Amino acid sequence: MPSELNYKKLPKNFYTDKDVLQIAKNLLGKYFVKKDGKKFLSGKIVEVEAYDGSIDEAAHSFNGKTKRNEIMFDEGGYLYVYFIYGMYFCANIVTGLKNQGTAVLIRGIEPIEEIKAMYDNRFGNEEFDKKKVAAISNGPGKICSAFDINKNHNGENLLGDEIFLAEGDKINSKNIIATKRIGIKKSADLLWRFYIKDNPFVSKK
DNA sequence: CCACGGATTGGCT
DNA sequence: GCCAATCCGTGGA
Numbered sequence: 001m002p003s004e005l006n007y008k009k010l011p012k013n014f015y016t017d018k019d020v021l022q023i024a025k026n027l028l029g030k031y032f033v034k035k036d037g038k039k040f041l042s043g044k045i046v047e048v049e050a051y052d053g054s055i056d057e058a059a060h061s062f063n064g065k066t067k068r069n070e071i072m073f074d075e076g077g078y079l080y081v082y083f084i085y086g087m088y089f090c091a092n093i094v095t096g097l098k099n100q101g102t103a104v105l106i107r108g109i110e111p112i113e114e115i116k117a118m119y120d121n122r123f124g125n126e127e128f129d130k131k132k133v134a135a136i137s138n139g140p141g142k143i144c145s146a147f148d149i150n151k152n153h154n155g156e157n158l159l160g161d162e163i164f165l166a167e168g169d170k171i172n173s174k175n176i177i178a179t180k181r182i183g184i185k186k187s188a189d190l191l192w193r194f195y196i197k198d199n200p201f202v203s204k205k
Numbered sequence: 206c207c208a209c210g211g212a213t214t215g216g217c218t
Numbered sequence: 219g220c221c222a223a224t225c226c227g228t229g230g231a
Contacts (some may be wrong), residue, residue: 049223058223068216086213092223105223126221141224183223203224 005042007033007166012159015076015095019170022104023048023076023095025176025194029169032109034147035162039114041147042119043137044168047108047195047202049181051092052103057186061101071155081144081154088141089150093158093165099178107182107193109137111146123129139203171196 010030015023020021025048033042042111053061053072060069060082071080072094080092080103092103111118111133119128120147144150149163156163175198178191182204195202 051223060223063217066216082223083215084222086215086222089225090223107223139224181223185222 007042007164009165010165012077014165015093015158016097018095019049020052020095020104021192023078023093024104024192025173027104027106027165028176028194028196031112031166031168032106032147033164033166034149036047036114036117036148039117041118041120042113042166043109043111043201044120045106045108045165046110046199047106047138048193049105049107050192050194051103051105054058056190056192058181058184058188059101059103061103065101069101072103073099076102077158079149079153079156079158080107081149081151083151084141090140091146091149091153092146103200105140106143107140108195108199108202109143109146110199111136121148122146122205134200138201 027045027048030045031042032045033040051059053059061072065073071078074094075098076095078094080094081089083089092105094103096102122136137143158164169192175196177195179193181193
């Protein structure tokens with residue numbers, strides 16, 4: 001079990017030196033960490049989707065820069081948080097070079113540290129029900145609820161100490177499944193969703 | 206088990 | 219005014 005002292009933060013070039021599809025796959029197995037006072041909420045990334053505004057109509061960046069999506073046009077290493085369906089937030093990792101408009105949506109996380117704190121963020125301070133653990137963070141809106149991520153975290157620098165990514169498990173490429181992305185109508189046939197085979201915190205098969 | 210629809214706000218046509 | 223990179227409860231098989 002890792003302690004916060006052991007987190008080895010990913011360097012800037014992790015976010016900038018490869019194309020968004022490669023970075024999406026590389027993100028699987030990495031730790032997502034959010035500082036919460038003296039504690040660190042953390043989990044392992046198990047499901048992601050790539051978005052590329054240069055060729056992908058589903059990307060928020062496809063129609064150019066706006067106030068909402070401007071962080072997607074910055075260089076890699078920032079958090080892009082958007083509000084959806086009047087109720088939920090979703091968190092993305094911005095990748096690539098300035099003005100590229102590429103990012104990776106985090107869709108599934110396996111809780112690692114402070115699981116009860118994340119459970120309470122999701123369900124309130126109710127009695128712990130083991131059967132609900134799988135529902136803590138197996139979806140993009142659920143992740144933001146569990147980690148208490150909202151519009152205030154849009155633009156967060158992932159090289160800082162509030163929210164960052166860290167080295168984690170090495171995932172064998174034969175255990176990475178590629179499928180169509182969830183819940184989009186445009187550019188729907190691209191196989192740009194990647195997840196770790198058989199992990200219970202993947203949102204859908 | 207699966208399919209369907211309601212919730213509820215802000216961004217952009 | 220339309221509808222979205224979602225989630226959850228309901229109702230039927």
